[in-house]
Amino acid sequence: MAKRVRVRAPELTGKGGWINTIGGQLGLAELRGRIVIVDFWTFCCVNCLHVLDELRELEEKHRDTVVIIGVHSPKFVHEAEHQAVVDAVERYGVEHPVLDDPELATWKQYAVRAWPTLVVIDPEGYVVAQHAGEGHAHAIARLVEELEAEHAAKGTLRRGDGPYVAPEPEPTTLRFPGKALALPSGNLLVSDTTRHQLVELEGDGESVVRRIGSGVRGFVDGSAEEAGFSEPQGLALLDDGSVVVADTVNHALRRLDLATGEVSTLAGTGRQWWQGSPTSGPAREVDLSSPWDVALFGGKVWIAMAGVHQLWAYDPEGATVGVAAGTTNEGLVDGPADEAWFAQPSGLAATADRLWLADSETSALRWVDLDGSVHTAVGIGLFDFGHRDGAAEQALLQHPLGVTALPDGSVAVSDTYNHALRRYDPATGEVTTLATDLREPSDAVLVGDDIVVVESARHRLTRLRLPEEAVRVESVAHRTQRAATEVAPGGLRLDVIFQAPAGQKLDTRYGPSTRLLVSSTPPELLLTGEGAGTDLSRALELNPAVTEGVLHVSAMAASCDDDPANEYPACHVHQQDWGVPVRLTEGGTDRLPLVLAGMAD
Numbered sequence: 001m002a003k004r005v006r007v008r009a010p011e012l013t014g015k016g017g018w019i020n021t022i023g024g025q026l027g028l029a030e031l032r033g034r035i036v037i038v039d040f041w042t043f044c045c046v047n048c049l050h051v052l053d054e055l056r057e058l059e060e061k062h063r064d065t066v067v068i069i070g071v072h073s074p075k076f077v078h079e080a081e082h083q084a085v086v087d088a089v090e091r092y093g094v095e096h097p098v099l100d101d102p103e104l105a106t107w108k109q110y111a112v113r114a115w116p117t118l119v120v121i122d123p124e125g126y127v128v129a130q131h132a133g134e135g136h137a138h139a140i141a142r143l144v145e146e147l148e149a150e151h152a153a154k155g156t157l158r159r160g161d162g163p164y165v166a167p168e169p170e171p172t173t174l175r176f177p178g179k180a181l182a183l184p185s186g187n188l189l190v191s192d193t194t195r196h197q198l199v200e201l202e203g204d205g206e207s208v209v210r211r212i213g214s215g216v217r218g219f220v221d222g223s224a225e226e227a228g229f230s231e232p233q234g235l236a237l238l239d240d241g242s243v244v245v246a247d248t249v250n251h252a253l254r255r256l257d258l259a260t261g262e263v264s265t266l267a268g269t270g271r272q273w274w275q276g277s278p279t280s281g282p283a284r285e286v287d288l289s290s291p292w293d294v295a296l297f298g299g300k301v302w303i304a305m306a307g308v309h310q311l312w313a314y315d316p317e318g319a320t321v322g323v324a325a326g327t328t329n330e331g332l333v334d335g336p337a338d339e340a341w342f343a344q345p346s347g348l349a350a351t352a353d354r355l356w357l358a359d360s361e362t363s364a365l366r367w368v369d370l371d372g373s374v375h376t377a378v379g380i381g382l383f384d385f386g387h388r389d390g391a392a393e394q395a396l397l398q399h400p401l402g403v404t405a406l407p408d409g410s411v412a413v414s415d416t417y418n419h420a421l422r423r424y425d426p427a428t429g430e431v432t433t434l435a436t437d438l439r440e441p442s443d444a445v446l447v448g449d450d451i452v453v454v455e456s457a458r459h460r461l462t463r464l465r466l467p468e469e470a471v472r473v474e475s476v477a478h479r480t481q482r483a484a485t486e487v488a489p490g491g492l493r494l495d496v497i498f499q500a501p502a503g504q505k506l507d508t509r510y511g512p513s514t515r516l517l518v519s520s521t522p523p524e525l526l527l528t529g530e531g532a533g534t535d536l537s538r539a540l541e542l543n544p545a546v547t548e549g550v551l552h553v554s555a556m557a558a559s560c561d562d563d564p565a566n567e568y569p570a571c572h573v574h575q576q577d578w579g580v581p582v583r584l585t586e587g588g589t590d591r592l593p594l595v596l597a598g599m600a601d
Helices: 046-061 082-091 105-109 137-154
Strands: 017-019 035-041 066-072 098-100 117-121 126-132 180-182 188-192 197-201 208-212 232-237 243-247 252-256 263-267 280-282 291-297 300-305 310-315 320-325 345-350 354-359 364-369 374-378 384-387 402-405 411-415 420-425 430-435 441-447 450-455 460-465 476-479 485-487 490-498 504-506 514-521 526-528 531-533 537-542 548-561 571-584 591-598
Touching: 017 082, 035 046, 035 137, 046 066, 046 137, 066 082, 082 098, 117 137, 126 137, 126 571, 137 571, 180 232, 180 441, 180 450, 188 232, 197 232, 243 291, 243 300, 252 291, 300 320, 300 345, 354 402, 354 411, 402 441, 411 441, 411 450, 420 441, 490 514, 490 548, 514 526, 514 537, 548 591, 571 591
Parallel strands: 035 066, 066 098, 232 291, 291 345, 345 402, 485 571, 490 591
Antiparallel strands: 017 098, 035 117, 117 126, 126 591, 180 188, 188 197, 197 208, 232 243, 243 252, 252 263, 280 320, 291 300, 300 310, 310 320, 345 354, 354 364, 364 374, 384 476, 402 411, 411 420, 420 430, 441 450, 450 460, 490 537, 504 548, 514 531, 514 548, 526 537, 548 571
């Protein structure tokens, strides 16, 4: 095994304390002898949720030698609330200790620049690897096996049970419900996300009619009792009376026959879409990525494909699926469908001529015209959010997950991290607040003169009379807590660091195996260096007249097993998007290293 740089791991500290452990602090001293994987995540981030899922198999296979520690490092103000982190740990089935670090203390100690980032610490307490983004589970699994062998031989490996303690289950009817749908019968269908089921309720929103799904995480077609879902979210009624379900963690669309309770698969393979995968084709043969919501618009089922920052569409007639809008770049850019940028679209609502969407990571309300053009009604970008009413161009939301078309042509927004229901009126261009004191509302559905809100973190549906007057709310505006990197005006060297995992090499069989895309907000920040290329290093020229902004960097690298005797080597894609806040300062750095995989030099 190649000799590694040995850097002592900084201590794990966070004012929020520990979750999924019994009492007291958990430090690196107590973990000595174990292989520790530190997962820097935040619960708004779909890429972080992908990594949680990627790590499940490794976590189970190496439970006696490996301890995964989640360090929750918030982007949004709401994510700094301790109870919200506790909720998220349960919501997403996190089965390891989590440190709540609301002030980003450990994030700074480890010089982390992106969500998600994984750091591997050996049994002697030294950092041996760092990976940003998704697609690294196979490399970490290989490293874990090497570390097990090395430290077993040295006598420094300690086996046994880890410090994880499961929370007591709560006996609520629903558990972190995601989306709701009014059925023709007058009943309500709810995605009971954390329990991996759909629940049909009577019109009162409380009495259970039936449950669909076994309640065990899985990808299984069959009867209501046999079917398996994995954190289902969005629901939409098809013209034939059946329901299409966004089966989020299975990366699939499912069909529910309301008459029989039978569940089948409409689209997706169960595998997550990666760069280079097909972007259209027969629906059962194309990979999807975290579909979060669905809506019938223009005769097709539009899909909020949160995992790749796009909108896709499923054609029920031809049983095909493909990209409808978005480039996979994360941000807020309007224009023609194939040029628009989204950031984790998570809620959809269709009218005759518009598809409204909640674009969660940009805290934005946006819409798509019948011709595919993308527009923004409310929202500034990835790092600005808050609760501010008034003219739409200055109004602020905070990570909305749902949108509902109202009869008067306006739309209600489930403003999730503000715990509020907001309203945007296209006729006046005004944003108002309809209701507050909701707990992480994630969707809402009209029932007669009422609106039924999915209060996800209160595990219930809440019925409200649509108010005639707005609620007065004190305005607040926020920016992300992440400290800006001080860079020198003029030349800046951008280096994305990628070291192929042991036993692998860059896959150059079909041309360059790396990709780098760079842009900025505002666009005037970059004088040169914008655009796509295949080299992971690039010379940028920053505009001295722009004092601060954000560099958007997207990198991808493909590696394959390095065995000449293997005609069909296993290949893997590593990818990450960074939004790096920068401040131009005389004396600032002239080099920006971003670790995709490996160790920074």
